[in-house]
Amino acid sequence: MNELKIWFEQQLHFLDVTKIELVKRMNYQNTDKGLRRLSEFLEYPSKSTNEFIQQLCPVLNIELAVLHQKVIQRNKQVKGTRKAFIQLTYPRLDSISPLFHRGWLREFLREDVSEIVQRLPFNERKKQLKHLYERKLKTLDHSLSSSITGFTYYDT
Numbered sequence: 001m002n003e004l005k006i007w008f009e010q011q012l013h014f015l016d017v018t019k020i021e022l023v024k025r026m027n028y029q030n031t032d033k034g035l036r037r038l039s040e041f042l043e044y045p046s047k048s049t050n051e052f053i054q055q056l057c058p059v060l061n062i063e064l065a066v067l068h069q070k071v072i073q074r075n076k077q078v079k080g081t082r083k084a085f086i087q088l089t090y091p092r093l094d095s096i097s098p099l100f101h102r103g104w105l106r107e108f109l110r111e112d113v114s115e116i117v118q119r120l121p122f123n124e125r126k127k128q129l130k131h132l133y134e135r136k137l138k139t140l141d142h143s144l145s146s147s148i149t150g151f152t153y154y155d156t
Helices: 003-015 019-025 031-043 050-060 063-079 091-095 098-109 122-139
Strands: 085-089 110-112 150-154
Touching: 003 050, 003 063, 019 031, 019 050, 019 098, 031 050, 031 110, 085 122, 091 098, 098 110, 110 122, 122 150
Parallel strands: none
Antiparallel strands: 085 110, 085 150
């Protein structure tokens, strides 16, 4: 349950403000962009910029310290629900520019590992992770898959 989102919706209801009105008050010309940033903030507040949070407080008429506490609680929830995954190794990843392309590719080369696989005995888990890796490689185009050198397993 996302307590930050529930609390935030209550604040909006109390002020009788919609999300679109909120992003307009935050001086977003492109309301779609403002709504995306707001949605991302409510789900993963640690990804939001400080400027966005500082704009949000006066518009909602709340103290930064109160919002900060809610953000800390949400970040604990998000960290607690992190899933295990395999990350395919692409040696040229550090040479990719701009940085957001690097992040996009890193996320693209990631595959979640189901809880069932995580509970398997070590040798069987290793086989299943190898199978998952090979299946992920088949979904990539040839030029990218030929550059992949392996994978790393990250457990929660």
